[in-house]
Amino acid sequence: MRKKNKKDIEKIENMFRSVKPPELTDEEIESYKEDFNRVLLEKFSDITLQRDRRRVLRVKLAYGLAIFALVLTLFSFMYVKPYLIRVATARIINEQLRINIALKDVIVKDGVGIVIYNYQEVVVNVPSETVEIFQPVEYEPSDKERERAIEIIRNSKESKDFVAKEGEAPQDISKNDVVSIEGLMFPNSGKKLVEVYITYTPERYPPNAMLSMTTAKFTVDIEKGEIQP
Amino acid sequence: MDEKKLIKRALTDREAFGEIVDLYYKEVFRYIYKRTFDRELSKDLTQETFLRALKYLNSFKGKTLFIFYLLRIATNLINDHFKNEKRLRDIKDKHLNSVSAKRDIRSDSYDYSFMFDYLKKLPEIQQTAITLVYFEDKNIKEAAIIMGKSYAVTRIILHSALSNLKKEIKKDIKNF
Numbered sequence: 001m002r003k004k005n006k007k008d009i010e011k012i013e014n015m016f017r018s019v020k021p022p023e024l025t026d027e028e029i030e031s032y033k034e035d036f037n038r039v040l041l042e043k044f045s046d047i048t049l050q051r052d053r054r055r056v057l058r059v060k061l062a063y064g065l066a067i068f069a070l071v072l073t074l075f076s077f078m079y080v081k082p083y084l085i086r087v088a089t090a091r092i093i094n095e096q097l098r099i100n101i102a103l104k105d106v107i108v109k110d111g112v113g114i115v116i117y118n119y120q121e122v123v124v125n126v127p128s129e130t131v132e133i134f135q136p137v138e139y140e141p142s143d144k145e146r147e148r149a150i151e152i153i154r155n156s157k158e159s160k161d162f163v164a165k166e167g168e169a170p171q172d173i174s175k176n177d178v179v180s181i182e183g184l185m186f187p188n189s190g191k192k193l194v195e196v197y198i199t200y201t202p203e204r205y206p207p208n209a210m211l212s213m214t215t216a217k218f219t220v221d222i223e224k225g226e227i228q229p
Numbered sequence: 230m231d232e233k234k235l236i237k238r239a240l241t242d243r244e245a246f247g248e249i250v251d252l253y254y255k256e257v258f259r260y261i262y263k264r265t266f267d268r269e270l271s272k273d274l275t276q277e278t279f280l281r282a283l284k285y286l287n288s289f290k291g292k293t294l295f296i297f298y299l300l301r302i303a304t305n306l307i308n309d310h311f312k313n314e315k316r317l318r319d320i321k322d323k324h325l326n327s328v329s330a331k332r333d334i335r336s337d338s339y340d341y342s343f344m345f346d347y348l349k350k351l352p353e354i355q356q357t358a359i360t361l362v363y364f365e366d367k368n369i370k371e372a373a374i375i376m377g378k379s380y381a382v383t384r385i386i387l388h389s390a391l392s393n394l395k396k397e398i399k400k401d402i403k404n405f
Contacts, residue, residue, distance in 0.1 A: 009391045012398070016363035019341050021263050026255070032272045033254045037247060039276060040283075044243040047283050051240075055287065 082108040089113025089124040096131050097122070107189045114189040121186040134187050141183040141194050149194040149220040150178055158227045162216060164202055173200040179215050193228065194220045233291050240286055249295070250279055257299050263364045264307045264356065266345050274310065278303045293374050300361075300375045308353040347397050355390035362387060 086106040093101050093115060107114040113124040121134040141149070153159050159174040179197040186192075197215040219228040238245035257278055262271040281302050282289075289298050348356050354376070361372040373383035 005392075005395075008395045008399075009388075012391050012394050013363075016344065016359065019344050019363075021341050021364040022266065024259070024262060024268070029255050029258050032258060032275070033250065035272070036250065036254065036276050036279065040243065040247065040250065040279070043280060044246065044283070047280060048241060051284055051287065 085111065085113050085126055088126040089115065092124050092126070092129050092131060093122060107191065109189055112188070114186075114191075116186060116189070116191055116193075119184070119193075121188055121191075123188050136184040136186045136193070139183040139185045139192070141181060141192070145183070145192070145194055145222055146181050148222050149181060149196050152220050152222070152225055152227065153196055153198065153218050156218075156227050158218065159198065159216075162200065164200065164216065171200065173198055173216060176200055184219075192222060194222060196220060232295055236286065236289060236291070236295060239283075246283060249282075253296055253299055254279070256296060257303055260300055260360070260365055261303050261307060264304075264360050265310075266342070270310070274303065274306050277306055281306070297371065297374050300365075301377060304357050304375060308357070311353050311356075347394055350397055351390055351393055354386055355393065358383060358387045359390050359394075 083103075085108045086103045089106045089108075090101045090103055090113075092113075093099055099117060101115050101117070105115055107116075111126075113126060115122045115124070119136060121136065123132045123134060124130070125132075154174050156174070160172050161170040162173045163170045176198045179199055181197070182195045184193045184195065196218045198218065200214065200216050202214055220226075221228055235245055235248060239249055254275065258271055258275045261274045261278070262268070265271050265274065278299060282299055289295065348359060351359070357376055358372055361367045361375060362369065367375065369383050369387065370380055372387075373380045376383060376386075378386065
């Protein structure tokens, strides 16, 4: 069967070899070529122009794609990587310190995640998953920082509805005198908090006590423009 | 003149491209005519082959002979043309079948039009392989370059083409 098939195919091959394909005369083809040369005369400059235009477009497209890739890479470094560090920092703190941290509270600096929690700076090295805790250092706030901190307090809800002790009626101490201002700076994040002491009159005094003033402490985050709880 | 230099010149010089046309027009035309068996169509497709070659001339890297590049363009154009005609294929096939059935077939008298009728029944790629190897005297390696296939694949295509032709011819010639 296989031999027969091979024989048949050989027969077809021989048929093809024996067949003489149609040949046109050189003169006839030459006349077609002359016709084509006339077409070429008209179209040559258009085609070469189109080709050059296409090449320029291709180059522009290549540049466009390269720029797009570059922007994408930068975008990834600017936004995606910090986001991933934030997520990892929150996870590591949750695992190791059992504290839930909102992603917006994580500061990303030099590739590490930093969280200010309870007047301490928690620094998380994401690749090694290590956590370090730093205490803030005192510093002297600038005049601008002082003014800003006082302004934030004067306009805050916390000072307008100040409650010294649970059960007492709220009182407005926003316009009261400022006694002192101290600064706290966290060493790794460089974050600053300003502690402002304001006088107020307590509602109740112990019996026979002299009427006197005492102070309330507000801790202000100048960057965020709000009072720390 | 060196072919590569001529092609480089032809990118911007019409006369240089004219030299290329002088060199290869006949060969391209004859190849297309063997595939189409139609003078006017061959003329149009040859013209389109050269215009397309001019349009994409800067993509020719000189890894093969320029004639192979031209024949590949021609092959693509012919195959595209046949694909576009596919809707008419049924009608044409009916016509071909009736012609074959009516033909006074004697196994010792085959001509090109007889073979062409059967060739037209094959897929375009198989028609290309048969035409290049048996009518254009290209070896399988050269046919593979023109078709843009590997040597092994071209051999398989050629063998499939011959097997299919055998089946088709056997339908009409009982004592084949």
